[in-house]
Amino acid sequence: MAETSDSVQSPAKLRLDKWLWHARFFKTRGLSAKQVSGGHVRVNANKTLKPAHSVTAGDVLTFPQNDQIRVIKIVALGSRRGPAPEAQALYEDLTPPREPRAPEPARTGPRPTKKDRRDITAFKDSLEDER
Template sequence: MTEPTTKLRVDKWLWHARFFKTRSLAAKIVSAGKLRVNGQPISKPAHAVTAEDVLTFPQAREVRVIKVLALGERRGPAPEAQALYDDLSPSQAREPEPHTPRFEGKGRPTKKDRRALQQTRSDMVE
């Protein structure tokens, strides 16, 4: 009957693959010129992507490198969205959180801990 689509707008694909919560957020990243398709910077959200294209874009605090495997027809559940791409991003070891001496993951300090902290603070002032 009808031939399945072989191309899809890049903002729509990023939304289908669940990289961005809304399609307008995906379009904003593309419009800002932060997306590359096969190494070429793209600035129009209507740019068409096909299977086997490689997308490079920033997301949160890391740069994602994604290979498009399929286009998808809808924004489905996460397992369905993960089947649309192959993640080629280098696995970066997360930097450890900076150590804060007051909070060591134990929750609220006890009364004894607060008194000791207050004593060390008053010693520093004098």
């Protein structure tokens, strides 16, 4: 039996900005569209500037979020922007784990008082006057 074009289904697709919003990477769809149109999102290592770019399951997205670069593999396309556990089921996080930051060195001695700060400012001003 020969297959007709009706029985062959194309893979499901969704707009990139809408998927990013469904997966809760951005708070609003407008923010996700701005990231895409700003050239900050790559789909399968190719930069895209169109928020309407179609994505399917299996695509890999690379984009900045906060102070890190996220690498995400799309597992499923969402039909709505649901709760966080539902959104987390839409992707697999391929982002390498972050290296722990070194703690800041502890302060030695007490904080300067207001008088100390005035003296420091006066000292700096006197150095500038000498130049």
